[in-house]
Amino acid sequence: MENSLQALGFAGVDRVRVGKYLELFLEAENREEASFKVEEMSRRLLSNPVIEDYNYTLQEVKT
Amino acid sequence: MKFGVIVFPGSNCDLDAYYLVRDVLREEVEYVGYDQNNLTGFDVIILPGGFTYGDYLRSGALASRTQVMEAVAGFADTGGLVLGICNGFQVLTEAGLLPGALCRNDSLQFRCRQVYVRVENSSLPVTKRTAEGKVLKMPVAHGDGSFYAPPDLLQELENRGQVVFRYVDEAGLATVDANPNGSSDNIAGIANRRGNVVGLMPHPERAGEKALGSTDGLVLFESLIGFCRGREVPDNA
Secondary structure, X not given: OHHHHHHOOOOOOOOOOOOOOOOOOOXXXXXXXXXXXXXXXXXXXXXXXXXXXXXXXXXXXXX | OEEEEEEOOOEOOHHHHHHHHHHHOOOEEEEEEOOOOOOOXXXXXXXXXXXXXXXXXXXXXXXXXXXXXXXXXXXXXXOOEEEEEOHHHHHHHHOOOOOOEEEOOOOOOOEEEEEEEEEOOOOOOOOOOOOOOOEEEEEEEEOOOXXXXXXXXXXXXXXXXXXXXXXXXXXOOOOOOOOOOOOHHHEEEEXXXXXXXXXXXXXXXXXXXXXXXXXXXXXXXXXXXXXHHHHHOOOOO
């Protein structure tokens, strides 16, 4: 990818990394509960702590 | 003694393992579904290769959270023998039953060819009938086989004899060219601290008959059988 970007003429591109972006809808009473659940999911399934870090943002939506 | 072969949605080497145990080794073997929760009566559990759950999220990640894996953890806890092959190895690391992780091959390409591995620890139930330094020929077929562990954990694995197999050339040297996937220190297979849970990326079950190009994989299964027989009936009984 880095080579391709450079081949396209994007100079100064360095340390290209690929990660994962996940999006999900979650029912929760409040932000604290949502945050707690997302932490749990991230820890128990969505990330592998040996090779991955994670962070997340919460956005309230109406159903 | 009895082998169990776990079958997840997307397992595809389950039949290879089953066939080897039943038709080549002439031992009792049964399939165990991913939704089972009882492993009573089994001596050895094999987690076969494949692409469980399509390898979505990470290879082995979804399979590692199934009900049968809770039973496998309990089975391992009580000293049961567990062998994870290829995707089965990935499932074991994802389940936390083996340390480290398996990442995308450094070539970013699927690797399907014969490799040589050197036995680094011959005191385990799975390697008892072989010898340290012995070179075994068997195939690999994987895209996510690059073993990774942080440096301090790698050192610990070496010190405790948990590195069981290492990729080598035919002469037994752990060269860069002999490493098909970029694994740290050419590691092809590891054990847990107790030595009863072992995972490896190469396929010993596909190296069990001359027609397949190698019979070097047999010794691992014979070791497991010998170990279990020894447990059943003491030599001096």
